[in-house]
Amino acid sequence: MKATVYNGNQSFTVIEKEIDTPKSGEVRIKVAYSGVCGTDVHIYHGMMDKRVSIPQTIGHEMSGVIDEVGPDVEGFTEGEKVVVRPLDDRLVKPSDKGFNHICENLKFIGIDSPGSMQQYWNVPAFVLHKLRPETDLKLAALIEPLSVAVHDVRMSGLVAGETSVVLGGGPIGLLVAMVAKEAGANVIISEVNETRIQMAGEFGLKAVNPTKIDLVQYVREQTEGRLADVVFEVAGVQPALDVMTELAGIRGRIVMVAIHGQKKPVDLFKFFWKELKLIGARVYEKEDYEKAIALITANELPFEKMITDVQPLSNIQQVFENIDKNPEGLKVLMDCQL
Structure with missing residues (x-):
């Protein structure tokens, strides 16, 4: 499969790698689209090099289809459309007061761990949200920022x-x-x-x-x-x-x-x-994701106008360079199967 890698110094490369088998508790997603957000641009500019484990695949605004379900995963089946709520909140403490989305040891998937700018992506099943079969996967890639x-x-x-x-x-x-x-x-x-x-x-x-x-x-x-x-x-x-x-x-x-x-x-x-x-107000909670999914599914707001460009995954370097040249654009999507 193809995967993109941030190498530091405003440099991305596209590599070929083996498709990983999902581990216990994981699901493998065939990524459809991955959006480029402001955080990704900050990473590109080297502003988060102390946090990102270089070289690393980044990205967290995405949509896709379940490709394989790992052991000990229930409630998900191959072929279902999904999005990822990219918060790994497993290391919670009593002092977090139950607000797992902003817990002290929160890890942001796609920044602190590998992200969605690749053809296949293995993630913990608990971060998945199901979409209806008729959901437009391009619009679904907007669910993460919409949840914000x-x-x-x-x-x-x-x-x-x-x-x-x-x-x-x-x-x-x-x-x-x-x-x-x-x-x-x-x-x-x-x-x-x-x-x-x-x-x-x-x-x-x-x-x-x-x-x-x-x-x-x-x-x-x-x-x-x-x-x-x-x-x-x-x-x-x-x-x-x-x-x-x-x-x-x-x-x-x-x-x-x-x-x-x-x-x-x-x-x-x-x-x-x-x-x-x-x-x-920081990131989102599960109910915000479900509300965002409902808004995208209803498709009564002009979300399609948010998408100003769609580029193949192989063009990732050019995409980030163009964002610097044209900061007035809204949302660029990477087609992760091209």
């Missing part, structure tokens, strides 16, 4: 009729906005990239450029002065941190989706003055 958005919205406590502002109109920001709108919210995206603003409009979403308008005043006008009930910080930049507390109305909730690797200034006075809440 579902988790973010669920953690926010958003209800129909509320106003949410999404700071950042990249792939996760767009998915958060779509899920929030599906929940019945009035959604406004703040994005500085004009191409992505146009893309948001094609998704039926309202997006504005905060460098061209007064964003706080705009939201105030849209809400009769109430401002936002929920602000999703997805951009990960200081201007978003500066404006998030201004955008949130009285008792508003701010959901921290972006990863800030260093301490940043935040206007804590606004939390006191308006009784705001700051909510952290």
Whole structure:
């Protein structure tokens, strides 16, 4: 079979290797599609070399079909369509309080262990989620990032009729906005990239450029002065941190989706003055995956617009180079059987 290998120094190679027999408790998947996410790009840039065991196959956004079921696995059969929830949470402690998805010793499959950018992939059976037979496997490759958005919205406590502002109109920001709108919210995206603003409009979403308008005043006008009930910080930049507390109305909730690797200034006075809440949201839980699967299966939202390119697995080096040249794209899928 073909497998891709990250070698460090912004280099991938495609190798031929034997197809492994699944061990006890494992299932072998014939991978259909594997999406490239921001974390994969960070790996490509060498930002996670201390964590990734080089050389290694990466990837965690995927869809596929069960090819073989290993010993001691029940409930799965060959030919079933599946996706992987790539969290190895077996090393839980009492101090994790039952929140296995963010347990202290959590291992992320596709980063801390081999991932999906290969033709066949052996994984523990407990990370699998079944899909319906009619599910489009291209769209199913979006389930992992969509689950992030579902988790973010669920953690926010958003209800129909509320106003949410999404700071950042990249792939996760767009998915958060779509899920929030599906929940019945009035959604406004703040994005500085004009191409992505146009893309948001094609998704039926309202997006504005905060460098061209007064964003706080705009939201105030849209809400009769109430401002936002929920602000999703997805951009990960200081201007978003500066404006998030201004955008949130009285008792508003701010959901921290972006990863800030260093301490940043935040206007804590606004939390006191308006009784705001700051909510952290990381990865997803089983129920978020099931909700994402239901949304993909229903296919009532324009998920197909998220996929801006599909490339054969053998083109992996070119794919990552092109993402650097065209950061405005949304989701690139690798066809893992080509």
